[in-house]
Amino acid sequence: MTTDEPSRVLVLGAYGLIGANVARALADRGHDVLAFGRDKAAAHRVLPDFPWLLRDMRALIHPDDWKPLIDGVDMVVNCAGALQDNAQDNLELVHLHAIGALVLACEKAGVGLVQISASGARPDAPLPFFRTKADGDALIREAQTDWWIFRPGLVIAPSSYGGTTLIRMLAGVPIIQPVALPAAPVQTVSVQDVSRAVVRAVERRTPPGTEADLVEAEPRPLVDIISGTRRWLGFAPARVTLAIPLGMVRLIGRIADGLGKLGWRSPMRSTALAAIEMGVTGNPAETRKALGRPALTLEETFQDMPAAVEDRLFARVQLLTPLLIFALALSWVWRGAAGLGAIDRMAETLAAHGMPVFTGRIVVGAISAMSIVLGLSLFVRRWAVRVLVVMVFVAIFYGAALTLLAPYMWGDPFGAGANLLLVIVAALATRVMMDTR
Structure with missing residues (x-):
């Protein structure tokens, strides 16, 4: 019935x-x-x-x-x-x-x-x-x-x-x-x-x-x-x-x-x-x-x-999202490891701007370790969205520090300044792509 x-x-x-x-x-x-x-x-x-x-x-x-x-x-x-x-x-x-x-x-x-x-x-x-x-x-x-x-x-x-x-x-x-x-x-x-x-x-x-x-x-x-x-x-x-x-x-x-x-x-x-x-x-x-x-x-x-155009965009975004996440994670781990490997040289650069060498070592070591932790944390799904937001703010902090300590780097098209802009945009784009439903 x-x-x-x-x-x-x-x-x-x-x-x-x-x-x-x-x-x-x-x-x-x-x-x-x-x-x-x-x-x-x-x-x-x-x-x-x-x-x-x-x-x-x-x-x-x-x-x-x-x-x-x-x-x-x-x-x-x-x-x-x-x-x-x-x-x-x-x-x-x-x-x-x-x-x-x-x-x-x-x-x-x-x-x-x-x-x-x-x-x-x-x-x-x-x-x-x-x-x-x-x-x-x-x-x-x-x-x-x-x-x-x-x-x-x-x-x-x-x-x-x-x-x-x-x-x-x-x-x-x-x-x-x-x-x-x-x-x-x-x-x-x-x-x-x-x-x-x-x-x-x-x-x-x-x-x-x-x-x-x-x-x-x-x-x-x-x-x-x-x-x-x-x-x-x-x-x-x-x-x-x-x-x-x-x-x-x-x-x-x-x-x-x-x-x-x-x-x-x-x-x-x-x-x-x-x-x-x-x-x-x-x-x-x-x-x-x-x-x-x-x-x-x-x-x-x-x-x-x-x-519609959003269907075509979705198909391509699904291909790019894992690649972006992996590339961002790898770049932050790589940057942190490179910082630890060059800790003496970077501490000397900071010393030239008035920071004691010992303090410079601590600062470089802490920032490098933080980069590695952020990169590895990006692989954990429930942390990834927050990590991407933190990456944006950390990159902005790096940019401010770069302006104070080595402003000439902004004039290098292949230097740290250009890379920071790419990191910020990539993190923001990946954050948007993380919405699954």
Whole structure:
């Protein structure tokens, strides 16, 4: 039985790629949407006009934890998820224990539950991401309340995250087209279709107990998706296509995992790459049940969301950001190490301006050590934004000191003065690029 009555819907993970679009689609249909997430800054940046519940799902592992959150709610839509275990995410807590507690709370309150799972989620999957998703799905199937489970393929949206960010990065490389896992079969789905499936469930146009993959009709090799994305972005066709060897792809994944321990959520983490290597496919016959029609093809999805200049800029920025961070970190460590190596000569320069040699050594040593610490700290994600701001002010301080002690350096086009200006601008630009959502 369908209903045109507006519902009060709690959307978990509402600032994510899928969650934000689902929340907007439900609100556009007149439903009362309550958004849920743990990051206050991301929440109010992505959906500033929505009411928010700011909580961490990792702490909601008992039914009573959920009770006050679903009070007065008609439906919960779970768009939350984690790709792999790290300091910020725990797969079992988010995909299994929190979902088990939510199921029990929804049963008791008579609240419906829509689960956004993942194509490939099954108990025997080789990746923990898919296994824990499948375990959560199994708990929902046993729920004594109305439920729906949808498993999207590779979600294409106006914004991007994870695998789609990786595709845009690769499509943004000028002249050559590097391709990781070129033959991997992939079926895409428009985020509009994912939102449509959720809206139809909330409005009960799709019957409870529906479980469906959300994918376009035919799989296509990843290389075709990247080339299609390149055309959509409006970049010139690549002159050369370069397949990245599988061994190198896996090495990149391990390096990205190591950076993940420092807080960086790279789209090239091993789980994301392994998921693509396995293939992102599903059953399009199930999709028709959830949508009432076939899913949009990749070409139709791109046609419905023309690329703008900011899309092209994003693709290139994603390539440049890690390079800028590495270059800035290396330059500050290098500068600090060089300062320590030339501490005697620099102390003598300061002595020529009236500073005692001993004091000069201390000053040079402290400034050099600070440069090294700042450079190394830039590799830690949760410190990086603040470190970039500190770098700007330290560079300004260096410039003031340079003006007082060696003003002639400003006249050298290859000297410290010119380098300081570049450092300040690079730090400011990188700070802007650090906004991920």
